[in-house]
Amino acid sequence: MSESTEKKMVRLRSSDGEVFEVEESVAKVAKTLQDMLEEDCADAVIPITCVRAPILTKVIDYCKDQVMISSSSSTTNNPNERTEQERKAWGQKFMEGVDSSTLCELLVASNFLNIEGLLNLGVDKMVSMIQGKYPQEIRDMFNVVNDFTPEEEEEIRNQNAWAFERDPYYKKRSSSK
Amino acid sequence: MEKQNPETPESSCGSSVRNWADLTHVCLVNVFSRLPDEDRWKSAMFVCKSWMEATQDRSLFVKFDLETVFENKKLDRSAWWEPEFEKRIDRMVRSVAEWSDGALQELRVRHCSDQALSLVAERSPNLQVLSIRSSPNVTDESLSKIAFSCSLLRELDISYCYEVSYKSLELIGRQCPNLKVLKRNHMNWLDPSQHLGIVPTEYLNALPQDGDREASRVAMYMRNLEHLELRFSKMSAKGLALVAEGCANLKYLDLFGCASLTSRAMEQASTKLKNLSTLVRPNFYIPRALFNVERYGHWRLHDERFQTNAFFQI
Numbered sequence: 001m002s003e004s005t006e007k008k009m010v011r012l013r014s015s016d017g018e019v020f021e022v023e024e025s026v027a028k029v030a031k032t033l034q035d036m037l038e039e040d041c042a043d044a045v046i047p048i049t050c051v052r053a054p055i056l057t058k059v060i061d062y063c064k065d066q067v068m069i070s071s072s073s074s075t076t077n078n079p080n081e082r083t084e085q086e087r088k089a090w091g092q093k094f095m096e097g098v099d100s101s102t103l104c105e106l107l108v109a110s111n112f113l114n115i116e117g118l119l120n121l122g123v124d125k126m127v128s129m130i131q132g133k134y135p136q137e138i139r140d141m142f143n144v145v146n147d148f149t150p151e152e153e154e155e156i157r158n159q160n161a162w163a164f165e166r167d168p169y170y171k172k173r174s175s176s177k
Numbered sequence: 178m179e180k181q182n183p184e185t186p187e188s189s190c191g192s193s194v195r196n197w198a199d200l201t202h203v204c205l206v207n208v209f210s211r212l213p214d215e216d217r218w219k220s221a222m223f224v225c226k227s228w229m230e231a232t233q234d235r236s237l238f239v240k241f242d243l244e245t246v247f248e249n250k251k252l253d254r255s256a257w258w259e260p261e262f263e264k265r266i267d268r269m270v271r272s273v274a275e276w277s278d279g280a281l282q283e284l285r286v287r288h289c290s291d292q293a294l295s296l297v298a299e300r301s302p303n304l305q306v307l308s309i310r311s312s313p314n315v316t317d318e319s320l321s322k323i324a325f326s327c328s329l330l331r332e333l334d335i336s337y338c339y340e341v342s343y344k345s346l347e348l349i350g351r352q353c354p355n356l357k358v359l360k361r362n363h364m365n366w367l368d369p370s371q372h373l374g375i376v377p378t379e380y381l382n383a384l385p386q387d388g389d390r391e392a393s394r395v396a397m398y399m400r401n402l403e404h405l406e407l408r409f410s411k412m413s414a415k416g417l418a419l420v421a422e423g424c425a426n427l428k429y430l431d432l433f434g435c436a437s438l439t440s441r442a443m444e445q446a447s448t449k450l451k452n453l454s455t456l457v458r459p460n461f462y463i464p465r466a467l468f469n470v471e472r473y474g475h476w477r478l479h480d481e482r483f484q485t486n487a488f489f490q491i
Contacts, residue, residue: 107204119207126208131216135223147225156229160272162218163243163265169251 010037011045012060018053019045022060029063031114051109055102059109062094062118095125100142103129205231215246218269238277242285243269244308254375257288263314267293274300285334287311291319298322308334310360313380320345324352331355336362336406339383343390350398359399361391362408365434385411388437392416396423403427403452409434414442421446431457 008024010033027046028034036046048056098106103125110118130138139146148156164170209217209232222232243266246252256262270286270293283306284297294315297304304327309315315338323330324345330353335341349356364372366384373381385391388411395405396419403426410416412435420427427450432438438459447456 108201111204123204123208123211127211130208130212130221133216133220135220138220138224142224144225144228148223153223156222159268160218160222161265161268162215163262163269164215164246164252165219167252167256169249169253 012056013045013047014051014053014056015049016053018056020053020056020060022063023067025067026060026063029066029115030059031116033113048109048113050112052105055105055109058098058102058106059113059115059118062115062121065090065094066117091121091124095121098125100129104142201227202231202234206234206236209234210237214241214243233272233276235276235278235280238273239280240283241273241277241281242283243287244285247287257311258313258375258377258380263288263290263312270294271296273297277301279303282306284308288313290314291316294319295322298326302326303329305329305355306332308332308360309338310334310336310362312338313340316340317342317345317348321348324348328353329355332358334358334360336360336408337364339380339385342385343387343394346391346394347398350394354401356399357402358404359395359402360404360406361395361410362406362431363410363434365409367409367434367436384409388412388435389416389419393419396420400424401426404429406431407435408432409436411435411437413437414439417442417446421449425450426452428452429455431455432459433457435459 009021010024010027012020012022012027012033014020024037028037033046051059095103103122107119107122107126110116110122129141133141135146138144205228209221212221217232217237222229266286266288267290270284270289273284274281274293274297277300279300279302281297281301282303284301284304285306285308287310289309289312291314294309294312295318297307298319299322304323307323307327307330312335315335317340320335320341321344325348330349333349333353333356335345346359346361363384364376364381366381369381388407391410392407392412393416395402400423402424405420405424405427406429408431410432414437417432417435417438420430430446430450430453432443436459443456443458447453450456
């Protein structure tokens with residue numbers, strides 16, 4: 001009984017040395033941490049060497065929210081407390097204002113920590129950012145350097161062109177972008 | 178004291194940093210798996226080398242389906258019948274066959290040729306669904322390769338492929354015992370107006386005439402079929418009787434536009450096929466000028482044949 005009233009805390013250290021103390025239940029949203037905790041390294045400060053503090057803050061925010069939903073839904077006995085639509089809206093709000101470099105770090109972090117829900121949010125955000133854009137727009141957005149030589153680029157274009165590219169419908173659409 | 182035991186987490190996280198490139202690759206592949214084909218082929222592939230590698234990851238090519246693009250009514254359909262378009266589709270199909278590295282299970286394209294399809298046969302032992310409708314240059318040559326290499330085939334659509342003959346049907350039937358779905362529709366030759374200006378006239382005129390021979394191969398070698406479409410086939414009552422005899426498991430049979438079938442033949446077939454849940458009858462409209470009405474003296478037959486003016490869309 002005493003264990004349930006006294007919340008177990010876990011400490012996480014980001015790559016830039018900041019230590020975060022969170023409830024165990026929050027840390028356990030991340031499958032990777034859950035596995036570690038179950039292997040009983042709960043008292044140690046867990047180093048998350050590939051995630052910087054600002055990103056870890058965001059990740060912890062996400063995990064806290066997940067814990068809140070699951071606990072509130074179990075007490076009110078209503079598992080559908082947050083409808084699909086609300087969940088979507090919440091996810092969108094959570095990712096709002098996330099710029100491309102933060103997004104990339106979030107993707108890496110959620111992939112490493114194995115947080116499926118957050119990974120999905122990140123991936124969906126990235127898909128929406130890429131969709132309908134030209135390669136150069138994407139490079140600018142994600143700060144990617146074009147490492148193709150013009151010859152290589154031409155070669156791919158010849159070998160793997162989108163077959164419908166010359167259709168007037170597509171031409172019209174891309175010129176109106 | 179507290180930091181006695183960080184060995185495991187430290188080392189596992191450290192190793193993922195060393196594999197940073199892999200991690201990003203996994204993330205990118207995940208992103209591309211939700212990106213429409215068009216964006217993958219037109220943009221993502223050209224961003225940089227690591228993005229290109231991710232767009233060509235084999236896991237993204239278990240299924241390659243261009244049908245939704247082909248179904249877009251706003252596209253210029255007449256251009257599809259030009260050799261240049263076939264070349265472009267061929268290049269895509271060849272790339273897909275190579276990148277999928279044997280993972281390809283479902284391929285739905287149109288207007289490809291023998292060359293690309295031969296490569297698919299060579300590279301795709303796990304192929305289960307093949308849809309290559311409206312491919313005027315696909316012949317028995319590449320389909321025989323498919324028959325011998327892709328024995329897991331469960332669905333085949335060779336509609337409007339007029340260079341494919343009964344020989345392919347026989348081979349596929351012999352080699353692919355799992356085949357459940359066969360679509361072998363023809364263009365509306367009774368009223369070709371809907372195809373004019375899109376499909377070359379000489380192709381419209383090249384419609385296969387041996388409906389009965391094809392039906393006999395289906396009946397003989399594709400005994401496990403559950404779904405069969407033969408729209409506008411020139412099959413006669415004899416051909417239909419063979420199919421009803423041979424393919425006892427048929428649940429779905431589409432005979433729309435099969436002008437040589439009488440209502441009696443339909444009746445006999447449907448009583449024989451015990452599992453049949455959907456039967457699309459040949460109902461169609463024949464412009465009267467095309468036929469000598471005298472030939473159809475029997476009023477019931479007349480009634481049956483001139484029922485609707487519903488047209489078949491390709």
